[in-house]
Structures are given as C-alpha cells and as structure tokens.
Amino acid sequence: MVPPRVEVFDGPGDVGARVADLVAATVEARPDAVLGLPTGGTPGPVYAELVRRSAAGEIDLRRVRVFLLDEYVGLGRSHPRSYRATIARELTDAVGVPDDAVRGPVTDGDLDTACRAYDDAVRAAGGVDLQLLGIGRNGHIAFNEPGTPFELTTHTAVLSEPTRRDNARFFTDPAEVPTLAVTQGPALILEARRLVLVATGAAKADAVAAALEGPVSPECPASVIRRHPDAVVVLDRAAAGRLRPAPTPR
Numbered sequence: 261m262v263p264p265r266v267e268v269f270d271g272p273g274d275v276g277a278r279v280a281d282l283v284a285a286t287v288e289a290r291p292d293a294v295l296g297l298p299t300g301g302t303p304g305p306v307y308a309e310l311v312r313r314s315a316a317g318e319i320d321l322r323r324v325r326v327f328l329l330d331e332y333v334g335l336g337r338s339h340p341r342s343y344r345a346t347i348a349r350e351l352t353d354a355v356g357v358p359d360d361a362v363r364g365p366v367t368d369g370d371l372d373t374a375c376r377a378y379d380d381a382v383r384a385a386g387g388v389d390l391q392l393l394g395i396g397r398n399g400h401i402a403f404n405e406p407g408t409p410f411e412l413t414t415h416t417a418v419l420s421e422p423t424r425r426d427n428a429r430f431f432t433d434p435a436e437v438p439t440l441a442v443t444q445g446p447a448l449i450l451e452a453r454r455l456v457l458v459a460t461g462a463a464k465a466d467a468v469a470a471a472l473e474g475p476v477s478p479e480c481p482a483s484v485i486r487r488h489p490d491a492v493v494v495l496d497r498a499a500a501g502r503l504r505p506a507p508t509p510r
C-alpha cells in the first residue's frame with residue numbers, strides 16, 4: 261500500500277485553491293475528464309474557486325463529465341436540497357457543463373436496478389479520473405456509514421442519526437432530512453484513477469486521524485482510501501490537528 265499524500269494548508273480558502281489546482285491539472289491533461297464530485301459544506305471553497313477561474317478564463321470545464329457520489333432518496337432532482345440541484349447551483353451551471361453531462365444516482369423506481377445502472381454508467385464513461393471526497397465526523401465518505409462492507413459498489417444506504425443531524429443544517433425543517441440515500445460504495449470509489457479527500461475544520465480532526473492512522477476498517481469508511489495507489493488528502497490546520505506527528509503546513 262502506498263500511503264496517501266497528506267497536504268496541510270492554513271485554512272479552507274487555501275485548501276479550496278489547492279484542490280482547484282488538482283482539478284485543473286486533470287482537466288488540462290484531459291479536457292473531457294470524468295470528475296466524481298461530492299456535495300456538503302467542505303467543497304464550497306473548491307467550487308467557488310473553480311467558478312472564479314472559469315469566469316476569468318483560466319480553466320475550461322465545459323467538456324467535463326460529472327458523476328455525483330450520492331443522492332438522497334425521496335427529494336427528487338428538482339428539490340433545492342437534492343445533490344443534483346446543489347451541484348448545478350454551486351458549480352456545473354456556472355461553469356457551463358451541459359445538464360446531460362451531469363449524472364447522479366437515480367432515486368426513484370426500483371433502487372436495485374438504479375444502483376446497477378449507476379455502476380454501469382460510471383464504467384461506461386471510462387471510470388472516474390478524479391474523485392473528490394469529503395468526510396463525515398463519523399468517518400463516512402459519500403453515504404457509506406461505519407460498518408459498510410468495502411466490497412459494495414452503488415447501493416442503498418440508511419443514514420445514521422449523527423449524519424442526519426449534521427446534514428440538517430441544509431434544511432429548513434430537520435425532519436425533512438431523508439433517511440435513505442443511493443451512494444457509490446467503497447469498491448466503486450476505489451475504481452477512480454485518483455482520489456482527493458478534503459477536510460477542513462476541527463470537527464473533522466478525529467475522523468481524519470482515524471482514517472489515516474487508525475486501522476483500515478469498515479468501521480472508519482474513509483480509511484479505505486489507504487487501499488488506493490493514488491490518494492491525496494488535502495487538509496487545513498484544524499482538520500489536521502490530531503495527526504501525529506503534526507504535519508507542517510505549506
């Protein structure tokens with residue numbers, strides 16, 4: 261196993277710029293690259309920086325193809341809190357990625373069929389070139405909660421109560437947070453050619469330390485990235501705060 265490369269920066273803005281550089285390098289090498297994208301608070305500065313660079317003519321994202329990591333069941337894609345609507349609002353509409361080049365798991369109809377179709381769609385596109393990942397406070401990636409077998413590809417996941425509570429801040433009524441999602445599983449995530457896990461803020465420090473320094477185990481889903489030959493972890497100082505020895509910020 262090659263250990264992930266860990267990069268530490270002062271704050272979320274620097275992290276956003278660094279991850280935008282990694283996206284830019286991928287897209288320069290391959291203008292129609294397949295990007296795997298997360299939602300949540302953490303990627304906000306990354307997407308804001310990509311939107312800024314795109315408006316300034318510094319990057320051209322119009323030919324990329326996007327696969328979302330996961331999607332809530334029960335909201336529908338036009339719901340503003342759906343991950344499909346979120347990525348359109350925060351990134352893809354603003355940088356000119358056509359709507360039909362952005363795919364997320366289908367979450368209505370037969371979910372097993374939808375899961376297999378999502379695996380097939382990712383693979384038919386040639387796989388993901390660059391997969392960005394956030395991390396939950398309990399170590400989850402996408403919606404792979406602790407205990408999820410590493411062998412799973414796209415599957416239906418029951419959200420844990422801590423995850424629902426953490427995500428409630430995006431909803432006006434906490435009861436609205438769905439209880440189910442369709443998510444890429446660890447095995448499909450590992451098929452991406454490069455993984456970039458991003459974490460900012462002290463609330464993520466324990467999960468980051470468990471992922472990088474604890475056992476590689478389904479109990480900490482993010483630890484699976486240590487089975488990938490090209491994984492990069494981009495942190496701010498606060499999220500790196502529990503790593504030993506403390507890495508030197510750039």
Ligand code: GLP
Pocket residue numbers: 298299300301302303329330393394395396397400401402403423427
């Ligand atoms: C959600 C998403 C994950 C994300 C996590 C952390 O559960 N399904 O993909 O990584 O939240 O989100 P945040 O960046 O808001 O802390």
